[in-house]
Amino acid sequence: MLKILLILSSLAQAAHWTDHALRLTGESLAVRNNAIRALKAIPNLDAELQAAFQTRQKYLALDVISALARQNLLPFLSTTLTTDESGATTLAVQSLLSEGTRERIVSIFRDGVASNGPPASRMVMWDTLGRLAVAVEQTQVLQALRDDSFEVRDAALYYTRLLARASKQTRWLVPLREALSLDPFQLRLRAIHAIHDLPASLKIEGRKLLELCRKDKVYLVREACK
Amino acid sequence: MKFPLLLGIAILGTCLMWWLLRPSALPPPLELQPRFSSPVVSALDQKGACRDAYEALYHDRRLQMVVVFGYKDARPSRFVGDRYERAAVAYHLASRCPKDYHACGFTRDPADGDLFRKQIRGPDGVARWVELKLIHASSGPDDDENRKDSYQQWMSRHAEGEFLRALQSADVVLYDGHSRDGGGPDFTFPRLRADGEPHYWWYTTHKPGLKKMSEALESTDTPPKLVGLFSCVSTGLFGKALASRGKPIARVTSAELLYYADALTNLLGTVSSLAGMWCEETFQNAISAGAKQKKTRLEGFFPRASPK
Numbered sequence: 001m002l003k004i005l006l007i008l009s010s011l012a013q014a015a016h017w018t019d020h021a022l023r024l025t026g027e028s029l030a031v032r033n034n035a036i037r038a039l040k041a042i043p044n045l046d047a048e049l050q051a052a053f054q055t056r057q058k059y060l061a062l063d064v065i066s067a068l069a070r071q072n073l074l075p076f077l078s079t080t081l082t083t084d085e086s087g088a089t090t091l092a093v094q095s096l097l098s099e100g101t102r103e104r105i106v107s108i109f110r111d112g113v114a115s116n117g118p119p120a121s122r123m124v125m126w127d128t129l130g131r132l133a134v135a136v137e138q139t140q141v142l143q144a145l146r147d148d149s150f151e152v153r154d155a156a157l158y159y160t161r162l163l164a165r166a167s168k169q170t171r172w173l174v175p176l177r178e179a180l181s182l183d184p185f186q187l188r189l190r191a192i193h194a195i196h197d198l199p200a201s202l203k204i205e206g207r208k209l210l211e212l213c214r215k216d217k218v219y220l221v222r223e224a225c226k
Numbered sequence: 227m228k229f230p231l232l233l234g235i236a237i238l239g240t241c242l243m244w245w246l247l248r249p250s251a252l253p254p255p256l257e258l259q260p261r262f263s264s265p266v267v268s269a270l271d272q273k274g275a276c277r278d279a280y281e282a283l284y285h286d287r288r289l290q291m292v293v294v295f296g297y298k299d300a301r302p303s304r305f306v307g308d309r310y311e312r313a314a315v316a317y318h319l320a321s322r323c324p325k326d327y328h329a330c331g332f333t334r335d336p337a338d339g340d341l342f343r344k345q346i347r348g349p350d351g352v353a354r355w356v357e358l359k360l361i362h363a364s365s366g367p368d369d370d371e372n373r374k375d376s377y378q379q380w381m382s383r384h385a386e387g388e389f390l391r392a393l394q395s396a397d398v399v400l401y402d403g404h405s406r407d408g409g410g411p412d413f414t415f416p417r418l419r420a421d422g423e424p425h426y427w428w429y430t431t432h433k434p435g436l437k438k439m440s441e442a443l444e445s446t447d448t449p450p451k452l453v454g455l456f457s458c459v460s461t462g463l464f465g466k467a468l469a470s471r472g473k474p475i476a477r478v479t480s481a482e483l484l485y486y487a488d489a490l491t492n493l494l495g496t497v498s499s500l501a502g503m504w505c506e507e508t509f510q511n512a513i514s515a516g517a518k519q520k521k522t523r524l525e526g527f528f529p530r531a532s533p534k
Contacts, residue, residue: 058257060487087310123313224380
């Protein structure tokens with residue numbers, strides 16, 4: 001019996017890290033926990049994960065970094081954010097948030113939203129700053145609302161909604177007002193819903209903004225504006 | 227005489243440099259690009275079943291392709307990923323096309339963030355427009371927050387409505403999302419059990435998304451010419467439902483669990499295949515990401531054995 005267990009154990013260790021990584025998603029909690037245990041037992045895993053960044057296994061490597069909370073890889077990950085076209089690396093950085101890493105990650109993301117980095121990466125950064133209720137300069141939010149990328153504009157609005165709800169400050173009505181004149185129409189829709197969801201203390205001010213969308217050229221926007 | 231000539235060359239050179247260096251003209255990231263066999267075999271080079279399939283697909287001057295991401299929660303974790311996956315696909319579609327690749331070179335409509343267009347040469351050599359709608363279902367990346375967000379209700383209704391309407395009128399419909407263990411395509415936050423896991427028993431019993439999909443396909447005279455379901459085990463769970471008035475619809479489905487990045491690659495492989503009019507073997511290779519065996523399969527699109 002012991003022999004069989006030893007053989008099974010060595011077989012599990014012999015499996016490639018990607019085999020275990022595939023079991024981190026879409027499986028039961030027990031399967032996921034077994035996969036995490038097996039991954040932790042792999043020697044030189046960090047080197048393998050970093051090497052995978054040059055291959056199609058990059059997404060699996062990012063899943064492993066998140067699942068194992070490999071905070072020691074944060075410096076490596078942060079150097080790759082400028083080429084993170086899918087936003088997946090930025091998400092992995094975000095998944096490493098803890099008391100110990102918060103300051104560093106917030107600083108990286110504050111710099112990132114002001115950069116010309118890939119849109120999906122900046123989108124994740126705005127979302128994360130919003131979730132953490134980290135206030136950035138209003139001018140920066142307004143600038144993001146005029147970004148070339150729809151995704152960045154959308155994320156800046158999502159951020160504004162979260163900050164308005166968390167801080168209850170009237171200054172967050174300024175980006176919402178600005179967004180009611182933006183194209184494409186999906187941005188105006190998001191802004192209207194953010195106004196509908198404002199906290200009670202901002203409701204009256206918010207309702208005044210809705211006057212700006214009553215005659216919108218898009219029917220869907222007019223409907224939401226009611 | 228020399229000065230205008232030099233000025234012209236300078237202007238042309240500047241334009242060329244601008245076109246080559248503009249940010250949106252970067253090639254698509256390799257990591258999501260499908261692999262495809264070289265040389266690529268397309269309907270422009272072949273007659274027979276391959277050409278026939280694309281002549282039917284490009285019968286009109288405009289091909290309507292609708293890509294809908296379902297609500298991709300990761301319960302029991304709060305993370306929801308479809309908004310980010312759509313962002314990655316949008317970036318990919320708007321990037322500059324490398325040789326032989328076609329899920330790229332699209333232009334986004336400035337007034338509609340979901341709409342992308344691209345002009346291609348049809349199987350008869352005449353220009354066609356590919357209109358691609360790219361829809362997603364979640365308002366944000368946090369399931370708890372989405373449940374408090376009025377925009378989420380709008381997004382869910384919109385995504386489901388676009389999906390069902392597309393099943394009745396678009397040429398190609400591609401879904402990338404959860405299968406909900408047979409419950410069907412889903413565009414809203416999941417029903418949860420007390421332990422925070424999705425309520426799979428409820429989905430398996432009621433099959434809400436599957437019923438709506440079947441009803442939409444059964445009630446139309448103009449079903450899609452191809453439906454792709456990039457969701458786990460979609461071949462077994464939904465394959466039989468991909469029919470309209472008793473006639474099966476050409477489909478791309480997955481026989482097994484599907485890793486999210488492979489689903490994205492296979493989806494882009496399908497878009498590239500259709501826009502590039504790739505013949506069967508090239509098409510099949512382009513939708514086989516991450517597979518030792520070809521677990522994502524194309525069926526019924528090429529009516530007869532087509533040239534390899």
